[in-house]
Amino acid sequence: MTPYFEHHVFFCLNRRDPGDRPSCANCGSEKMQEYAKKRVKQAGLAGPGKVRINKAGCLDRCEEGPVIVIYPQGTWYTYVDETDIDEIVESHLAGGKIVERLLIDKPDTKPAG
Template sequence: MASFFEHHVFFCLNRRETGDRPSCANCGSEAMQEYAKKRVKKLGLAGPGKVRINKSGCLDRCEEGPVVVIYPQGTWYTYVDETDIDEIIDSHLVEGKVVERLLIDRN
């Protein structure tokens, strides 16, 4: 059975109080999710059969964050800024190439 989206991208937007475990929202994930959504739309990649950028609650990778996961591949990335998000979009979503330097799970 084919996936409804070629790539379904989830950005953790969980926010915790200072002093608890780290949280992605405290690392700018909300702004990065909005940026990715706008860029994917601008590139004409958004929509059924293509790419969907979603918000997510805690993905339980707090100490490795901020995190984004791309399905159906199950590829986990961390990022710092818009440059990293651009690289994930251009390389992974457009060209189908994993961005090794941003991977969380490295074999």
């Protein structure tokens, strides 16, 4: 079965009170989600069969945030600013190439055994 979207991107927008666990909204995730949505549209990537940028509640990776997850691949990224979002849009969403430096789950490079 073919997924409805080639890439379905979820931005954690959860906000917590200061002193609780870290929260993505306190790291600017709302602004970055809107920016990503705009960039995807500008690149002609938005729409059915292509890319969808969505808001999400807590994705439970608070200490690694702010975070996004891209499905159906299940690729988890963290980011700092618009430059990082641009790289994810251009490399991953448009070009199909993982942005290794922003991955939360780095591939295991240790030899087996």
